[in-house]
Amino acid sequence: MYDVAIIGAGVIGAGIARELSRYDINVALIEKENDVSMGTTKANSAIIHAGYDALPNTNKGKFNALGNPMFDKLCEELDVPFKRIGSYVLAFSEEEVKTLEELYQRGLDNNIPGMEIVKRDELLKREPNLGDQVVAGLFAPTAGIIGPWELTIALAENAVENGVELLLNHEVLDIKKNDTFKVITNEGVIETKYLINCAGVFADEIHNMIAEKSFEIKAWKGQYYLLDKMKEPVVNSIMFQCPTDKGKGILILPTVHNNTLIGPDSEMFDDKDDVETDSDNLSFIQEKAKRTVHNLPMNQVITSFAGLRAKPSTKDFIIEEVKDVPGFFDVAGIESPGLSSAPAIAVYVADLVKAKYEDLKENIAFNPIRKAVPHFMSLSNEEKQALIAKDARYGRIVCRCEWITEGEIVESIHRKVGATTVDGVKRRVRPGMGRCQGGFCGAKVMEILSRELKKDIKTIVKDRSDSYIITGETKEVRS
Amino acid sequence: MKHYELVVIGGGPAGLAAAIEAKKNGIEDILVIERDKELGGILQQCIHNGFGLQMFKEELTGPEYAERYIVELGKMNIPYKIDTMVVDITADKEISYMSVAEGFVTISATAIVLAMGCRERTRGAVSISGTRPSGVYNAGMAQLLINTEGFNVGKKVIILGSGDIGLIMARRLTLEGAEVVGVLSRGGYAAGLARNVVQCLDDFNIPLMLNRTIIKINGKDRVESVVLVDMDENKQPIPGSEETVECDTVLFSVGLIPENELSEKADIHLDRKTKGPLVDDTMATDVDGIFACGNVVHVHDIVDFVSFESEKAGKNAAKYIQGIRGKSRSHVKTKAGNGIGYIVPQEIQLVHDEKIVELFTRVRHVDTDVKFVVKLGDKVIREIKKNHVTPSEMEKIVIAASALELSNEILTVEVTKEGV
């Protein structure tokens, strides 16, 4: 039996798991897919918001403001890419400047540091590619960009290193309670004292298995374009457009890997599994994005994708113990600024659990430090030589677009919470993220997975369990 | 730091031909660097025939063509490294490479020949919406998996792109037991060679769908279907013509792009149109002592022309190393005129006693009964009639060197309708 079970291994669930691993309790992190970070965490804008946008006296406002400053320490401990590049909300008319002033005031109310409204002339000095209609911008220096799945994988890895048990491929089918919770999954029953619901777009369904319906989660899809790395960046900071009630407008921003991200739009979808992109939506994104930068180099697009956000009917994060089901905690409706709030939410929820114990002992073996798989091409020539001398597989480049070595791929497979799929390798060490989108390295990555996991290469999948790649061997007898 | 007289980057048909020719012209100290586990480049997975008719007057398969050069390289004792990737080159001709055997090494060279070939355009670059399931391949990757690894990639396949790779794969998949639902061309004609339409599609009753494309891919985890749509003359989808077709595999054969990340590291300037380095009539790039040849300069249709071009690069690299590269007898830049996509070389210098200059070009549109008009400045210096031209077939135009001597005018090639 576990002390705590967490449903959902996205950035929220993994973050809470890591916080709880500081204590001497048994924690299970339950995930229905074959890897962590497969839901909303996999496809979002990757922004750490400054925090002016959320209304004060809301959970969103509170946790964003608390969470933002926590990222430097967190990302250093976990060796996760994070850059504070600042953000601008752009006004395209004098009317919109009024909105900037509102946001500025809200920022002050939320105690967000360093904000200022920058007029066009100064703005163009900092961002020379901005379009003709940009009148002013609200600058927030504490906004940043991060690798969201890198963060989640690091959180999960550190949590597991510190004693958390990760249960992948466990889909929660039902929940029963006597004194303890019985979480019924497709891989058996998990018994636990406390249960935390971090199930993303499915959080309402999980909640309703054990408690009275009290909120609804709707899946809102956002679609994106990803552009190739270029010699000159399109923008240096995160560019928002003046917000409407549908969202924060179409963004243009650099990623931590020096690509450019454009999007997202915002549309509700009934199917909580639907992450397809739509050409009309993509055209809309392009059109709107061009207000910010007129000559967007769309010929540099390497892929487009979509992600779902969990929009709660309450319009705010739901982070609380459910009154009529003591011991069951909802952490639901974590849409934007969810990623930015994640570290603060993790600490808060861990404290809620802590409060249940009279005398909770610390995990004396807890080690907050986790080192990422070395990024070979960032090392100095001497360091490269030393690494190859230690493991010759670092001498062979597999991914030619991102210059990733076989050594890195092998390491990513053998870590705790290691990669088991082609996209799992991609999210951990990047082969397949570049301009050829896996066309060159895909077969090699499959071979390496097959060899290292001692699995028949025909069983290696791209992403989720049903995404088979090879359908058989040539020369098989045909029926 | 170890120094070589000539380093050839890429051990495919271009690199091999260049290295062999350099040795034949007196260079001993050569190194060929190849990232794959054997020499031969892309030819090793091109198991079909159609290679060698110009060079050897025989029709060979890709591997047969490659083996001729690999054997000759061996006979000439030209050193090479395999499983070795060049990760950096500088304008000072320092080359850094990596391998399991040697680790991270930097060497220098008197001259370099770039022969890195090209890569495929992807689905992302063609912006097809829908899901991102498994079962979506570039034709080249599918070819590698089937031919070299021996794996089937799908049972019911649709192919976007009627270039030669798409056509060849339609046949290959069929022979290995898959059902090829069709090959789509966004334009009104097949992009590949007519012979391939016959022997890859007609022979097997595989439909060639013209003016059609894929606008969406469906499938939660694996491809389940695609949505096809008709295209109008402006390459826009015609609303209402959507058709959903069941399949489990999509192959993309949507173009090749020369791979010049390394070239850019050496500050070599590229031609926006070819996406390859600017080269002169000796295959020299605009960085002293660095030459380029093959698909890295411009995408070829026929490997024999890659070999001819690479011999030129190897021979001229040899002369450069020997210090006998002559002075320019002309400074003629070439310009693509009406109806022309690009011209290689982009500059003509006439540094040796060339009698002729070969221009390689592609037209922008399919046409019949046309003529190529070559002008130096305003003066027409050559006209060539052609029955039939298409962007998917590279054309060679030969000009007498004497017409260009001492000139610094612009040489333009355009294509016009005959009788105009």
Added chain:
Amino acid sequence: MSKVHELICIACPLGCHLKVTEGDTILVEHAKCKRGEAYGVKELTNPTRIVTSTMKIEGAMFSRIPVRTAQDIPKHLIFECMKEINKVTLQAPIKMGDVLIENLLGTGVNVIASRSMKKV
């Protein structure tokens, strides 16, 4: 009335558009070479093709080796040819040109290796 066929010659990459007229003899027009003329006649009387494929191999760096029919075989035997090729598993080493199947399906044509593969 003689039947006229519009054929594309596949003997080389040029792909000449042939006009082939059936009659007492077969007339082939617009071929740029002798091979094209021969192709025009053959395509109507006894169409043939070269078949290229791969064969299973053990003990080499790869699990498949490219193979080809040394000359063209009757077109209607293509899939039978594939079946014969698929039955074989070779042992490395193989030299380019080695005869792997002699007199395929009684055609007098051999299936040969398109490349050498060393034993590893």
